[in-house]
Amino acid sequence: MAMSDWPEDATVQRFSDATSSEGVMVFAEMVDGHLLNVGRELMGPGREMADHLGVSLSAILIHHSVGDAPQDLIALGADKVIVVEDSRLEHYTTLPYARALSDYLTNVHRPEILLMGATTTGRDLAPRVASRVDAGVTADCTKLSVGPFYHRKTKSVTTHMLEAHRPSFGESKLACIMSNPEQLWAPAMATARPGIFVAPVSDSSRTGDVEAFTPDWQDGDFSVEVMDVRRGGGERVDLGHCKIVVAGGIPCGQTGFREIHALVDALKEQGLDAEWGASRAAVDAGHAPSTRQIGQTGQSIRPPVYIAIAISGAPQHMAGMKDSERIIAVNTDESCTMLQSADAAIVGDYREVIPQLTEKVKSGFTFGL
Ligand SMILES: Cc1cc2nc3c(=O)[nH]c(=O)nc-3n(C[C@H](O)[C@H](O)[C@H](O)COP(=O)(O)OP(=O)(O)OC[C@H]3O[C@@H](n4cnc5c(N)ncnc54)[C@H](O)[C@@H]3O)c2cc1C
Numbered sequence: 451m452a453m454s455d456w457p458e459d460a461t462v463q464r465f466s467d468a469t470s471s472e473g474v475m476v477f478a479e480m481v482d483g484h485l486l487n488v489g490r491e492l493m494g495p496g497r498e499m500a501d502h503l504g505v506s507l508s509a510i511l512i513h514h515s516v517g518d519a520p521q522d523l524i525a526l527g528a529d530k531v532i533v534v535e536d537s538r539l540e541h542y543t544t545l546p547y548a549r550a551l552s553d554y555l556t557n558v559h560r561p562e563i564l565l566m567g568a569t570t571t572g573r574d575l576a577p578r579v580a581s582r583v584d585a586g587v588t589a590d591c592t593k594l595s596v597g598p599f600y601h602r603k604t605k606s607v608t609t610h611m612l613e614a615h616r617p618s619f620g621e622s623k624l625a626c627i628m629s630n631p632e633q634l635w636a637p638a639m640a641t642a643r644p645g646i647f648v649a650p651v652s653d654s655s656r657t658g659d660v661e662a663f664t665p666d667w668q669d670g671d672f673s674v675e676v677m678d679v680r681r682g683g684g685e686r687v688d689l690g691h692c693k694i695v696v697a698g699g700i701p702c703g704q705t706g707f708r709e710i711h712a713l714v715d716a717l718k719e720q721g722l723d724a725e726w727g728a729s730r731a732a733v734d735a736g737h738a739p740s741t742r743q744i745g746q747t748g749q750s751i752r753p754p755v756y757i758a759i760a761i762s763g764a765p766q767h768m769a770g771m772k773d774s775e776r777i778i779a780v781n782t783d784e785s786c787t788m789l790q791s792a793d794a795a796i797v798g799d800y801r802e803v804i805p806q807l808t809e810k811v812k813s814g815f816t817f818g819l
Contacts, residue, residue, distance in 0.1 A: 457605065460607050461606045462609060464609050468608060471636035471637060473505045473561040473563075474500040474506075474561055474563045475561040476492045476507070476508075476523075476566075477564065477567075479567055480513040483515055486567060487644060487649065487690065488567030488568075488644040489509070490522070490650075491644065491647040491648060492566075492567065493526040493650055494649060494650045495647055496563075496565055497527035497650060499594060499595070500529075506529040508528060508559075509528040509530075509532070510533075510554065510663075511523075512550045512551065514535065514540040521654075524658035525653050526650050527650050532661050533663065534664070534665060543674045544575065546672055548578040549668065550663070550665040551575065551579045552579050554665070555583045556582075556583055561637045562637055563637055563638050564638070564639045566640075566641045568643040573641065583637075585637055586635060589616070593624075594613070594614060595612075596613060597609075601632070604632065611628050614628070615627075617769065643750055644750065645749060645750035689749050689751045690752075692753050693724065693754050694754065695725055695726070695757070696726050696727070698726070698729070698738070698759045699759065699760035699761035700737070701800070702732060709800070710726050711726060716808050716812050727742045728743055729744070730743050730747065730767070745771070750770045751774070752771070753774050753775070754775045755774070756777050757778045759780045759781075759803075760782075761779070761788050762786045762787060763790070763791060768787065768788075776818075777791065777794075778792060778796070780798065780803045781796075782797065784797050
């Protein structure tokens with residue numbers, strides 16, 4: 451929306467002035483003493499929006515021990531890192547995390563924008579904090595920007611608002627969600643799934659402030675005690691780090707997936723960081739665990755090489771891998787979306803193609819990696 455899009459007599463206000471808020475903040479999640487990648491990734495849009503708004507970018511860490519994470523975040527673009535450290539915060543539980551974040555927002559500083567990863571923790575924490583500070587959340591955003599909103603009924607313009615873009619109606623529409631100008635709240639909150647944004651290049655020469663914050667803990671904040679944490683069960687594989695991902699579609703079945711595993715093993719033997727994934731249809735059919743699903747409701751990845759075997763290229767699948775550097779598709783249907791959008795297409799039956807690819811890899815072929 452440009453200035454010419456609203457009448458000259460419209461009243462104009464800036465979002466941060468109307469809500470007495472300032473700055474952009476990222477909740478940088480930590481697990482087992484490590485900063486999750488999604489926090490690093492959110493520093494990208496966070497920094498861009500802060501620069502656009504002419505405000506500072508802060509990050510907040512809530513954990514039992516933050517180690518070097520504040521310096522990591524400053525190197526990634528944070529001007530300030532707020533640290534809530536307490537030995538009782540080793541494992542995430544809703545109440546103390548919600549207390550820490552909402553206390554800071556209410557009693558210390560209210561940013562105009564707050565970003566979180568759409569992880570299990572982020573999905574639990576964001577709405578809880580939003581309800582405590584009278585804010586609202588747009589979940590699973592794929593693009594974040596700032597812009598003005600003209601409210602025709604009240605003839606008023608609110609500028610510098612968060613534009614939270616997210617796919618809707620099964621990815622058939624891209625909705626841009628903004629605060630209700632008749633009832634503005636801050637921070638405007640948004641979550642994004644891991645892998646959607648690219649982490650900025652780390653610059654260790656950057657400087658910033660690190661500020662400790664002690665929430666006003668209340669009786670009951672630590673009433674939930676984590677007795678034991680068992681990860682796995684679902685064999686969580688972070689496909690986002692791999693150099694090459696070979697994914698199979700529903701026609702592959704158990705036999706095809708065995709061939710895909712053999713191809714991935716051959717790639718690993720060549721020293722490549724390779725893994726396998728699956729379409730949702732293949733997951734639903736029981737050929738792969740949901741932890742390996744790629745797409746809108748699975749993992750979002752952008753590996754240097756993505757090999758799609760018997761995957762049609764439904765929008766929900768493409769949403770999770772379309773930004774891969776090179777897409778190689780194997781499919782019998784020349785006209786399918788995946789083949790059409792691939793950088794290299796092999797028209798053929800996977801039963802013939804995968805064994806040939808595996809043999810080629812065994813003899814040293816590594817897809818240019
Ligand atoms: C809300 C919502 C969320 C969703 N989220 C996801 C998601 O996160 N990830 C996801 O993947 N899907 C998701 N889906 C499902 C998605 O719409 C598709 O149904 C799914 O991606 C199709 O999987 P597929 O490509 O394996 O199967 P199909 O669409 O059936 O395609 C199979 C392909 O294999 C080819 N083929 C057949 N036989 C052979 C052979 N012998 N050799 C080579 N090629 C062959 C066919 O030509 C075809 O192109 C979602 C859907 C909804 C509504």
